[in-house]
Amino acid sequence: MTELITLGCSVIAAFISAFIAHYLATSRMKKNDLSKFQVESYSDFIAAASRLAVSRRLGDTTNENVDLGSLNDANSRIITSGHPEVVKALLHFWQQGATLEREQEILAYKHLTQIMRTSLGHKKYDIHDLKISDALFKLEPSSYSFRAKNTSNEFSS
Numbered sequence: 172m173t174e175l176i177t178l179g180c181s182v183i184a185a186f187i188s189a190f191i192a193h194y195l196a197t198s199r200m201k202k203n204d205l206s207k208f209q210v211e212s213y214s215d216f217i218a219a220a221s222r223l224a225v226s227r228r229l230g231d232t233t234n235e236n237v238d239l240g241s242l243n244d245a246n247s248r249i250i251t252s253g254h255p256e257v258v259k260a261l262l263h264f265w266q267q268g269a270t271l272e273r274e275q276e277i278l279a280y281k282h283l284t285q286i287m288r289t290s291l292g293h294k295k296y297d298i299h300d301l302k303i304s305d306a307l308f309k310l311e312p313s314s315y316s317f318r319a320k321n322t323s324n325e326f327s328s
Contacts, residue, residue: 205252206291208252209249209252209254209257209290209291211248212245212249212252212253213257215241215244215245215248216245216246216248216249217284219241219242219244220269220271220280222234222241223235223238223270224270224271226238227271227272242269246265249261254286254290256290257283259286260279260282260286263279263282263283264279264280264282267279
């Protein structure tokens with residue numbers, strides 16, 4: 172009788188252990204999939220917002236509908252899958268105008284990118300002292316040379 176109870180307990184323990192392992196693995200897989208989806212959504216949003224802002228600053232509106240479509244698609248994905256803090260920062264950015272043409276829009280966008288970084292596991296103020304606004308909002312890097320661009324066009328003619 173003791174052996175039967177021991178065998179029964181072993182089977183029950185194995186079943187419970189397998190169930191818990193399956194539950195934890197499924198939970199981890201869902202979390203990983205959600206994280207990948209969030210990173211894609213955040214990246215797509217930032218890319219579309221950047222393209223749209225640069226195009227508007229340069230006065231090019233030829234691809235504006237495509238860029239607005241990409242921006243709204245990423246916006247919807249962030250709202251459905253993003254962390255609550257990111258959604259709140261996104262809505263604030265959207266309410267400010269979302270064109271990156273005025274100072275309050277730029278500040279809201281900078282805040283949104285910082286909240287996105289935090290939601291992805293970075294420390295809250297790990298890049299606070301860096302001049303990320305320069306990297307986010309300049310149209311070209313400081314080493315960009317219009318002369319080199321014009322010179323290369325002359326040689327290719």
